[in-house]
Amino acid sequence: MERLLVLVRHGQSEWNLKNLFTGWKDPDLTEQGVAEAKSAGEQLKDMKLEFDLAYTSVLQRAQKTLGLILEELGQQDLETIRDQALNERDYGDITGMNKDEAREKFGEEQVHIWRRSYDVPPPGGESLKMTSERVLPYYRAEILPQVLSGKRTIVAAHGNSLRSLIMDLEKLTPEQILKRELGTGTPIIYRLDEDGNVLSVEDLAG
Template identity: 40%
Template sequence: MKRIVLLRHGESTWNKDNRFTGWTDVDLTEKGIADANQAGTLLKEKGFHFDKAYTSFLKRAVKTLNCVLDKMDQDWIPVEKSWRLNEKHYGVLQGLNKSETASKYGEEQVLIWRRSFNVAPKALSEDDPRNPKTDTRYKEVPDKDLPRTESLKETVERILPYWKCIIFPNLATANELLVVAHGNSLRGIIKYLKHIPDEEIVGLNLPTAIPYVFEFDDDLNLKKDYFLGDPEEIKKLMEAVADQGKTTPDGRK
């Protein structure tokens, strides 16, 4: 049996503030660090031994990975970072509060921006200081590949070459791989792995720092997938993520 664990980063400062983040490079909160440490402890308890780990160019994912590996005493394993594992680019929504955006444009519209497959938010203008072309970390990436906004479809299109050519082929020799990334970049990978139809992906919300295990047989066919943790608790966490796009995200009337 071979396993790949997908892990969304721990709580970030903009998760806490309920802001659209995308490619903005915000840090983990104290809680986010604690969440990441807890995920590492759980993975260690469950006996995982990763051959290699992958993460994005964004510090909330990189730091989560570092916490996890430290808790597992596996700091030494090879780690590869790729811009292709970055979060979905949220265009001009980046920095806006999700509830305030729902009050202004409606919850339905925010759901489309957050969870639909085909719709992308309005793109950053070329002269916007947040345009990734001005960020030195992406200097090796051809400008045509650098997003100013993305739908989930476009996010999947930039991730899949990396998944198919770099990550997945490793399972031929490795037994266990870890991928630490983001809510929507991981939704894209999960959609691909589980053949989730476009119209059903809207219902998938990933909680922060909960390991999601994918088991493959020796012919690399997917056999089983499951979250590590209490199913009731995970369901509540997923609902809370979905509710972030409501006008009253904490359930107040």
């Protein structure tokens, strides 16, 4: 029995383009983001992959990315579960701030710590550790059992919610996951064993 899990970060959003801390805000995809999502769908279609179940966050950039992928696959009616457990990391008080302006205001080193440390949150926001503590219980309780039952599953979410999953799946250290860059609109394909361990991983970014 195949146990297939595909993770994909949403396509470029309007706030990605403007270099803003986005978090739980809800900007739309850019034209490039739409194209990235369609391309992801085409890649999966070329691999003859189809899905039994889909998960996404409550934010439209992830939902629209998923919708465009499923459209390419001819699976627009696929059962889709939306949950804020899969939302992006909450950037708190720096949400909506331009990253360059944040560096000017708080200093390069402080912004780097907020962005790239594992357990130091920005004011009023979440660290990657806190994001993981929200994402992983949901994954283990809701998503993993479906995958282990043989349901081919796709998750369209966000850079940091997906980093939380990747860290767990690939058994990475905090230092390793913080260096992991996730391309927008790029599927990562996992095949798991009966215990949820990774048998193979294929990142379609190349």
